[in-house]
Amino acid sequence: MKNYLLAIICGVGLVAASFFLLTRPVAAQNQQSTAVFDSAGRLKLPTGYRRWVFVGAPLTPNALNNGKAGFPEYHHVYIQETNVDAYLKTGAFPEGTVIVKELTRVLNPTFPDGSRTEPSGRGYFNGEYNGIDLTVKDSKRFAGTNGWGFFTFGHHPLPYAESATESSVAECAGCHIANVAKTDMTWVQFYPILRDGDKTK
């Protein structure tokens, strides 16, 4: 009887221990940054970002830029919810924050200014995905550029590059440093939820 009881206790202990071991890494993973660097310092393209908080979509169409805008697409900007929450509380993004700016072209233009007419009116509608720029906060790794690294995974339709090396100050960080150093290197003034807060919560 004693041995029988002991076996049950050990069995329950083993099940509990394996449950703990199996679930623990998952919990830890959730708190990790989505920024994954390989041994050469290249950043991997994050996954799942289209389900993050969609904070805004600036648009700089060709029609308003002499037909040759640098980025004629919509700029869809995504940030993970925990990082949005932290920004709203503290006015700064946590270490490891990744901000994805994914471009989508304007949908099949029928007018020279890039617009088309739909039942809602003449204007611009989201077309195909066309590239990714990304920033990641890591104050140690990117100490020289105000704690943020800048990466581009291509300016073209899918598929994007799987990994990217850090872009130069001239290509990226310089303009953000000159204009938005005071708002954690991010153009929060264009993203209503970051600028005005989330009053729906």
Ligand code: HEC
């Ligand atoms: C000439 C200035 C300038 C340069 C150079 C520049 N950016 Fe930006 N960036 C902006 C502006 C302005 C916005 C917000 C408005 C918009 O998207 O049009 C922005 C937005 C972003 C965002 C969305 C988050 C945020 O900060 O608002 C990311 C990510 C980003 N840029 C990455 C990059 C990367 C990567 C490069 C280099 C490949 C780059 N930027 C080069 C001006 C610049």
